[in-house]
Amino acid sequence: MSVIRSLKMNFAVWIKWIFGKKRARIGIYGPPNAGKTTLANRIVKDWSGMEVGGISNIPHETRRAMRTDGVVINANGSSVELDIVDTPGMATKIDFREFMAYGLEEEEAKRRAKEATEGVIEAIKWLEDLDGVLLVMDSTEDPYTQVNVTVVGNMEARKLPLLIVANKMDLPKASPSRIKAAFPQHPLVSVSALEGSNIDELYAAIARHFG
Structure with missing residues (x-):
């Protein structure tokens, strides 16, 4: 291959990357303790070296939406620039006694x-400004919950592209197939956000569905 031809091909690849790259604002949703912030940290750190926020075993540790802009994911020859919004855990009811069970004082x-x-109210408002959603579910838990059904129904009503992330696949009781059976109408990728298992498949799916 001549040097000129090689330079032309490299230039063509560069032009394709610059003008073919799309930008999408993606929200990470799901019930409390499904691993949303762990996943957000994994994605942002893998592609930018930063982190989004702290994690905890206490439910609703993330109580405000946290946004990270300009995270570029390259996978399967596609490139997508994401503004990632890590949202608080969705719940139909939040009882202060949940927190007291973890040793917090009543006040x-x-x-x-x-x-x-x-x-939660803020997370619902964010839906008006998103291009798609990563819905994180704990694959060790029963997916047929009021929260999951409500969230999926809300996304469908808004016609938001939805990719389900069956998290915690590294745990013994994990069953991503139960989630797939519950919501067969949506694409699903099983991962361990904590260990990084299958994370490349998730990036490929993100580029495919949101790119």
Whole structure:
């Protein structure tokens, strides 16, 4: 191959990358403790070296939406630039006693419950400004919950592209097939956000569905 031809091909690839790259604002949704922030941290750190926020075993640790702009994912020859919004855990009811069960004092528990409730309202408002959703579910849990059904129904009503992430596939009781059976109408990728298992398949799916 001549040098000139090689330069032309490289230039063509560069032009395709620059003008073929799309930008999408993606929200990461799901019930409390499904691993949303762990996944957001994994994606952002893999592609930008940063992190989104802290994680905890206490439900509703993320009580405000956290946005990271300009995260570029390259997979399967496609490139997509994401503005990633990590949202608070979706819940139909937030009881301050949930927090007290983890050792928090009543006053602190009530404050957190109030913030978590406000966070859910904020997460719902964000749906108006998104191009797609990563819906994270704990694959060790029963997917047929009121929260999951409500969230999926809300996304479908808004006609938002939806990719289900069956998280925690590394745990013994994990069953991504149960989630697929519950919501067969949507694409699904099983991962371990904590360990990074199958994460490349998720990136390929993100580029495919949102790119």
